[in-house]
Amino acid sequence: MDNFTYHIEAQDGNARAGIFKTPHADIPTPIFMPVGTQATVKAVTPEQLQEIGASIILSNTYHLYLRPGEDLIQELGGLHRFMHWDGAILTDSGGFQVFSLGGLRKIDEDGVTFKSHIDGSTHRFTPERSIAIQEALGADIIMAFDECADPTDHDYNVRSMQRTHQWAERCLAAKTRPDQALFGIVQGGIYKDLREQSARFISSLDFPGHAIGGLSVGENKDEMLASIEVVNAILPENKPRYLMGVGTPYDLIEGIRRGVDMFDCVLPTRLARHSAAQTLSGRMNLMNAQYARDEHPIDEHCACYTCRNYSRAYLRHLIRAREMLGATLISIHNIHTLLHLTQTLRQAILAGTFEQTAAALLANIPASERNNA
């Protein structure tokens, strides 16, 4: 695991600023990871991502396994080369997508059998299969195969968590590539006892990094933040902590305040495809008539390519005319907003001013974006 070292440069309260070294990039933390579900961050080129400052992106094992297939990607030189991305990549285990299929999947102790959302064909993931697929894809960071259960069913979470723990051990045993870091995932729903038990068990397995899974999927914000506190009090400090699938500005600030280092979310690109620009003082629906003749950029304080060069009026025109460039330009802005936020908080941690910076940022976030997104 020499390829992967985590160095904490500064701590301010529970918030940490560090560098996680991976084969393709030194990742400054805290960091937001844009999501490239199908080996592309939707509507954005790798060069545009680099200009935004992205150093690591996430891609989805479930989607790439089904189409085009991990063997094809391996044959073409791995995911980095396939999608022309020289930075770091993290692949999820496929678990979250498979368990989201509802009636189309069946879980047993050994793994899960599911039907493809594309053509209904039957497939099976086990911890060993997930690791093999992720090794073929070749990301820098890969994830343990876990069950992502309804976080509000205590009895089910007991059984599910135990299965996730067994699967974590099987993932570690199955892993073969020294140039990939395998992260363990803490589960346990919204239950303090289960989260503690899971954090202790997963910490004991000596993963090079840890993730907090199963949040932002139905619980409320207070439950989410409480779970993060419980888990981070137990996870070792010298390894990166990744809060999976979370990505509003509010979530990032409150997560970082509680010691989270990494985040990912489809929200910035999904919002962009639905005409919504994310700023640190709230979302704007650029379809609104009020922007029709508005010569200002989305955010006058934003340094992104979109805000440097395009007016709200032009973006609204692109959206109304159903022009693809609209999704590209708003995606660039939205991703930039979250990456710039993590950079700002990183600087504040290094300067020892995290709480003041966080308080000022939180004061600008509208109430509607402090609740569940």
Added chain:
Amino acid sequence: MDNFTYHIEAQDGNARAGIFKTPHADIPTPIFMPVGTQATVKAVTPEQLQEIGASIILSNTYHLYLRPGEDLIQELGGLHRFMHWDGAILTDSGGFQVFSLGGLRKIDEDGVTFKSHIDGSTHRFTPERSIAIQEALGADIIMAFDECADPTDHDYNVRSMQRTHQWAERCLAAKTRPDQALFGIVQGGIYKDLREQSARFISSLDFPGHAIGGLSVGENKDEMLASIEVVNAILPENKPRYLMGVGTPYDLIEGIRRGVDMFDCVLPTRLARHSAAQTLSGRMNLMNAQYARDEHPIDEHCACYTCRNYSRAYLRHLIRAREMLGATLISIHNIHTLLHLTQTLRQAILAGTFEQTAAALLANIPASERNNA
């Protein structure tokens, strides 16, 4: 008209290499102009267009008039600033789109009344109105308002051509901005007598440039090429000649051979959105299964961004996964193919080797792409 000078650097047979100076760019001719119908070349950023080598793009008066409206664009600083394009722009007159509306428009001697394809509302274009709209948009080159008739109806073309000639005079009289060059348009369908008459009349009006309109809309290739020969024998040599709406590699080579300097066509971006890559040895449908594991770029001899960085297999994956980046990457390649072709032929004209170069290029074009596209 001091802003606009056309300097011919070399002539080889009837083919010419020149520079047309406009306020925003010195345009090397022969040149292909990518089409940005709605103030955006579909799926491509201005920076990507610059990297491809585009110095002038075309935008559509009919579309911009209806949405977002020329007054809005003027208020926001004109089309260049609105769409963040620092190169030259040519706007068409709106005539072609309006006359393509079929039953939704009614022509009289003064102008044309039509219904919007967006909401069915009624509008009216006259030569004076078209010029006023184009002056508000602020392109470097604007076009006379003409009637684009069925090229194979002789009697109708007589009347239509006379109307186009009267409208050309009205456009010249209506024009006020010294920083825009107004091009006259030769009509006359596929008929030698009418084309000659039209070329003589339009030449007599002292436009700074001339266009050949009404071709590539139903006639066959031989008729198109014959019309170009008839017209270019009459048009003055010291002014640029623009063949409207034409853009296959075959058309460009044969047009340049006959003394055409400028071309535009939606084909490269439209093909891209339908999975087709244009190369100088033919079109490839990237959806085809034969490319599933193909690690080669679209064209190994192509220097475009897409061919430098992406495999056919990846592009096919993007298309199958309905990812927007697919249209972006193939559009970049297709536009590059046509611009590179005009650059290659320009160099050949300067070197005095046009015929050999054209013959070698034509030998690679499949028969299917020599017929009507």
